Amino acid sequence: MMKKEFVSVVKVGVLAVLVMCLLFVQSCKKSEPKDSTEGTGQQGGEVTKNSGGTIAPPAEKLVPLDIKLPRAMFVGTPKPARVPNLEKPLGKDRPPFLVPPGVTNISFGKPVTSTDPEPIIGDIEMITDGDKEAADGSYVEFGPMKQSVTLDLGAEYEIYAILFWHYHKEGLVYFDVVVQVADDPDFITNVNTLFNNDDDNSSGLGKGDDMHYVETNEGKLVDAKGVKGRYVRLHSNGNNANEYNHYIEVEVFGRAVK
């Protein structure tokens, strides 16, 4: 190639590159993120229609159930008890439970009655006093064999969850745990059984399919499915270590009936 011709190619080429540089000098600043709320880069493709964009905060949303857990009293996974139909340990924290706004603990300070009016250890009021620790002085021990406690919520509520701790200082398994809700203190009207792990109907409340579980500081949470009721009753029938029944705390989460 002739030198002259090469020079002309270079001249035109360099000139074009310079023009392009000048044109783009404005736009060569560091780019805004494509996925910013002002950007359009991440909002849908070429084919998908109306593929949305920035989501406005929802007006009312599902909220995690406000549960304050007590301190764990033993570290690690509890030793597996020789109990049939026993839940496996999660190996991680329980997920938050989503409930409608306005669902709170409606059992705090509410009156409690029991089939054993004179507990061996502790006072019956401790079951709804908000103290969920497993230390001495925080739990109530009832007599052996079948026992139950009944909470009077004082009015009818929509109940979404019932959370209770029998005794979580050790990894115990309580037997024949049955949780019921009813409209009357005698549990005759509108009785709903929400949980039942009595696998041989020894409590006389019917055979239940729910699994046995190991007590931990997370307590046992039962889905109440928004059932309406005023009275909550929890049955038990000793545990895998002894015949006694224990309660540290019972929390009922719900909201007033609209």
Place this chain on the structure above:
Amino acid sequence: MKWAQKCYVLVLVVTIAGIAFRLPGLAKRPMHGDEAVHAYKFGELLEGNTYRYDPDEYHGPSLAYFTLIPARLSGIDKYKDLTEFTVRIVPVFFAVLLVLMSLLLVDGLGRFAVIIAALLTAISPAFVFYSRYYIQEMLLVCFTFGVIGCGYRYFRSRKILWAISSGIFLGLMHATKETCIIAYGSMLSALILVLILQPKQEFISNIKKTMKTRHLIAAMVSAIIVSAMFYSSFFTNPGGVWDSIRTYLVYFHRAGQNQLHIHRWYYYLKMLIYSQYYDGPIWSEAIIVVLAVFGFAAAMTRKSIADVNSGLLRFIAFYTVIMTVVYSVIPYKTPWCMLGFLHGMILLGGAGVWVIIKSVSNVWVRGLIQLVLAAGAVHLGWQAYLANYIYYADSRNPYVYAHPTNDVFTMVQRVDEISAAHREGHNMHIEVICPGGDYWPLPWYLRRYDSVGWLNEVDENTPAAPVIIASASVEPALLRKLYQLPPPGERNLYVPLFDTKSWLRPDVELRGYITKELWDSCQQQISTRNEK
């Protein structure tokens, strides 16, 4: 080895490099919404053996029909059995073919320029990225180049077979994507400009010599037959042919309406020359643009360069400039649309390198230029690697556009875990609720589930599914469905399905919900499995 043989061997080596860049980990990047939509459309063809062209959506039918080949070869006849490999191998194939087809211009651009063009096509980050993308663009670029390559071969040989081949590629272009008309217009304008710029006597004789009438007719008939075959779903839906014309009304209208993809005129050029997002790497294919400028300058300033057909070079130069200008002027822009003119730039770039190398006689200067060009090629290859294997779904990658995040994989994995614990397995009822149908590509990833409700809004007339995936914006309506409408005692407690916030795309959050009962059951299975 002779230089001609070397050329073929080198193009073959470059082609293998192109395959190596494109083939690994085709399932690695989440499917884009558009890819998933196309795969779904292909599923209809695969299972029902029917395809009806929709003038409102989805572009041309060629992608779906060509995907039948890998599907049949893999023995797949159900949509749910498809894999990312089965569908993405189609654009990979046409991308590799595009590299190989550079040889069509070996005596037009010169061997050296063709090797460089093949190399740049093989390693350009944009080309590699969208070669692994189940959309029409790579097919369109390949077919467009087929027209140019076969057209050039026809002008060299005047053999009717090349005219027919050119016509077939023209038809395939039309059967691929509506934007083919931009390439048609650009090619025609470029051809006219090349003829006009020739001296008057040459112009008249060239017009006469350009194409024999019967060859022109043969090419046109081939194009029409191929296009009609695809659009009529192989003669089962004649209305599809008319729809392929009518579609332009839809697309012209949409181009001005859809604000989501409106970008400034320099959008493509800026993306090619320089882009950086957040703290991500600087991306640049400026070397291709700069070399193309030199190729363009050579085409405009010289009558002939050794080994280079000046008419062809000018044609490519005009074609590239017209394509670049038209695509830049159209406000509706998506990054893959630039591949058409980027390939023109690559062809010009090949010639540009040849011109630069040829023009320098000093050995040291030539060596230095070659070193710089080699470094540029390595840089392109490195970026191609980053774009496809490191930043493949990262919005700091300029080619990642409206792309789902890797959270999609986590979401689907979670649903799989849950279904394994559900008594109905893949028949488990799932609701996916996203306004405007903004749930793609989830239908692809949940294609093995038979009972998925794809909803734009919360349906209060059906029972709530045990597993729900929904846009954050529908949560208030969902709350009403879960906790207000069911009678007391039937309001299942739900827990979050996903452990962390999950994003379909940046800024588009999806929330998952699962009944506590199912969560407990699933967790028991996982714990039992872990114990074993």
